[in-house]
Amino acid sequence: MTVRQVAITDVLLRDGFQIEPTIIPTADKIQLGRGLLDAGLTALEAGAFVHPEKVPQMADTAEVVGTLGALAPASRLYTLVFNERGARRALSAGVRHVRLVVSASDGHSRANAGADTAGALRRLEPTAAILKAAGVTVEASIATAFVCPYDGETDPDRTARVAAALAALGAGPLHLADTIGAASPWHIERTVAAVRRELPGVALGLHLHDTYGMASANAWTGIQLGIRHFDASLGGIGGCPFAPGAAGNIATDDLVNLLHHAGIATGVDVDRLVGVRDQLHTLLGRRLDSALAGAKATPARLRAL
Known part of the structure; x- marks a missing residue:
């Protein structure tokens, strides 16, 4: 199979920061987001319209999206929405790209959204209708698509049924999430097939x-x-506050490195990306989780792919 191009959405500003114990200043989020866009990324997950008491790091989502949108109007800035209230807040903030979120497993859905999967899907029906009527691009993320910290392995057919329900709401692409990082290639193969x-x-x-x-x-x-x-x-940071034991995401820098080694274009300038990662390292004051963060150099041939 010949692969020429892969699209990467960096989720630092949402998934990366949502479990940080210290609130990240809005100005720092904006600076990092701008750096990611300048490095060649064209899509960012910039925040979530959720209750600020549940996820305090996301309280400034409207300001982050508004500022970055003005700086880079051609970029795709996604925000997560769980219900009708979140959708209306997103529209008030001028958001044009939204991801709906539902868990494939009941256990995680109750912890994350306060309802089982069926209830969460019903709640998304008016939410999706509001967004689609406003001309907003609607995608969807299926949490615990492979393994759940409460219910164990997720039946691939269950994930497929959730995907079908989201597609019926007009959402797409659909993003399958290994929320706790417990999936293997075998899980990926059988669930994608289903x-x-x-x-x-x-x-x-x-x-x-x-x-x-x-x-x-x-x-x-x-x-x-x-x-x-x-x-x-x-840098590989992040995790879900409602998924015990979950570690960080696959690192943008590591994924770009993997793809460039295979000759697959991402549009990302690695030197610029490393510069933004250095800013993130300084901000957090700790070693980052990406493999490249501990490497002394990046192979020159990977920089321009």
């Missing part, structure tokens, strides 16, 4: 965490399966 049986031709993406060091293997498996949309977080 979703494609239910929805032939659907555009799929992968949102991978690296708890057990399998994220790169899972990404490469996705490439072989024809997936061309991937989420990643600069």
